[in-house]
Amino acid sequence: MSSTLPPPFWPILLGVLGAVFGSFIATVAIRWPAGRSALGGRSGCDGCGRELAWFELVPVASFVVLRGRCRSCGAGIATGHVVTELLGAGVGIAAGLVAPGWEGVAGAACGWLLLALGAIDLAAFWLPDVLTGTLAVVALGGGLAGFAPSPSDRLIGGAAGFAALWLVAAGYRRVRGRIGLGGGDPKLFGAIGLWLGWRALPMVLLIASVAGLAVVAVMAVAGKKPAVTDRLPLGTLLAGAAFLCWAV
Structure with missing residues (x-):
């Protein structure tokens, strides 16, 4: 990718990436403090334990379509998930608007790391x-x-x-x-x-x-x-x- 790409490209790209990273960060903030692997294992429902399908893992959209509940057992999906996804997208969009190009990518990367640190500290003071x-x-x-x-x-x-x-x-x-x-x-x-x-x-x-x-x-x-x-x-x-x- 070149920094000569149109400025609107960057907030869109980084916003989408941010939503994806936000979903991952939300999972890490739950698993890691609990002593579970932050990387291994498929995502599952906290209520019934069912392994989630790919279309249930689309950031923000899945939460909206499913109305914040598991489609099998009806258990509520933690609001923190969608909030973190939105924050991740917001970090990416802001970085793309403030500094379109590679500087914005660097800023977004630091922002996502800060989001992960902030989420874990909020959850576990760690x-x-x-x-x-x-x-x-x-x-x-x-x-x-x-x-x-x-x-x-x-x-x-x-x-x-x-x-x-x-x-x-x-x-x-x-x-x-x-x-x-x-x-x-x-x-x-x-x-x-x-x-x-x-x-x-x-x-x-x-x-x-x-x-x-x-x-x-x-x-x-x-x-x-x-x-x-x-x-x-x-x-x-x-x-x-x-x-x-x-x-x-």
């Missing part, structure tokens, strides 16, 4: 090193390919992002005597720095913090508490903030 490491590699690859920011800004961002949250985690642990920040969060922030460069890190952290406060406020108004006391998935918040900063 940021797999293999995904964070892959994000770091893709981010560095973008810099070497000549996409902004420069490789030096990315390297500074990687070091600064990791160091900033590592120091926060170490300080909290020293003062409070308990862990307040997961070990994967500094690594993720470092990988984000390798993608966006050091200048974007304060804005990413600000957006993630404001989003976190908004979630707490909404839960307080609704009279609800977090699923795990005093914990919010910072990785999910950072992932969303990072892609927003890149796209905007």
Whole structure:
């Protein structure tokens, strides 16, 4: 493929790919934290266990046609599946619109990795090193390919992002005597720095913090508490903030 292709081609292509990747990411977010293989095995109904046919696995469309239920037992299909598929498509479309061409492909790849990390952190408060490491590699690859920011800004961002949250985690642990920040969060922030460069890190952290406060406020108004006391998935918040900063 050439970057000289018409600009409308890119959001369409990346949007379709994003929906497919979103479907895979949704499955990974369910299987991996549960200790099941993220790659092996055919998809099946969570209610009756029946193996799903190919036409039941078409992203978004299958959910709509089946009205969100298994055609055999009528069990509800997890809404998270279609939401993740839509988010994957949205990442692809946004990347294709913001940067038609290979830069958009690189941006979409980072966005999909962030979506996977955010989905897993939301489901299990876990940021797999293999995904964070892959994000770091893709981010560095973008810099070497000549996409902004420069490789030096990315390297500074990687070091600064990791160091900033590592120091926060170490300080909290020293003062409070308990862990307040997961070990994967500094690594993720470092990988984000390798993608966006050091200048974007304060804005990413600000957006993630404001989003976190908004979630707490909404839960307080609704009279609800977090699923795990005093914990919010910072990785999910950072992932969303990072892609927003890149796209905007």
